[in-house]
Amino acid sequence: MSNATSDLEKRLGYSFKDPALLKLALTHRSHSAAHNERLEFLGDSVLNCAVGHLLYRQLKQFDEGDLSRVRSNLVRQQALHDIAQTLSLHQFLHLGEGELKSGGLRRPSILADALEALLGAIFLDGGFAEAARVIDSLYTPILKQVDPKTLGKDAKTLLQEFLQGLGLPLPVYSVVATHGAAHSQVFEVECVIAKLAITVLGSGSSRRAAEQMAATQALSAVREATASVPKKTRRARKSSPPPQAALVFEDKERKA
16 A cells, blocks of 8 residues: 555545455546446445435434535535545546546546545445445534535525525626536636625536635635624615615626
8 A cells, every 4th residue: 555545544534444446446447447437436425325314313403304404515525525535536546548637636526536446446346334434424514514504505595595685685606617628628617706796706517616615715704704794784674675786786697
């Protein structure tokens, strides 16, 4: 076992009995004929079950619909990409030369798939209990940092609700650039909130993913920008929303 993969095992809190499984989980199809896609398929199932069990234990006040909504949000590509980044998973992946040159190590889909493959490998190597333990350790900190009332809502929804609460018009999203080959593009999306003079960029493997990332950054910027605004001013904005800005946004939506 190399020092590099030993570092990954420490971050996961799991040591492989069969190092070949770990190597396979980290190997993209562009690198060799033996790759991680079957492990990804297995890991996806393990992840859904383990996260479902975790939510069942920790969110006792949630009904079936809410639990499904939350789980869907926690196992989507962007959430997996975020976890992969905390593990610095890109440092351990084996990609083909062409994929490396096209920026594959930063592509959310590749990182998310590799994380699922890694979980599938842990399941095969140590059983479901060990895989669930690792998944619990990765997700418990996330659950502690979020508001149960907003958990499961995506960033675009949260941003829209926050702006509506302030009586401000909705944000405008537009694709400003695309990179990479047609089958593995990276989109850059701009999110503009004109009334607050906020413009941010987000990137992702799809337009939707890029919009979500841009919305996440915009929400942070809006919260910071409005933190010092007196409540009286906020109430005034809420009671008198600017109709012209709203009409401009609606018109752009129709044209789109």
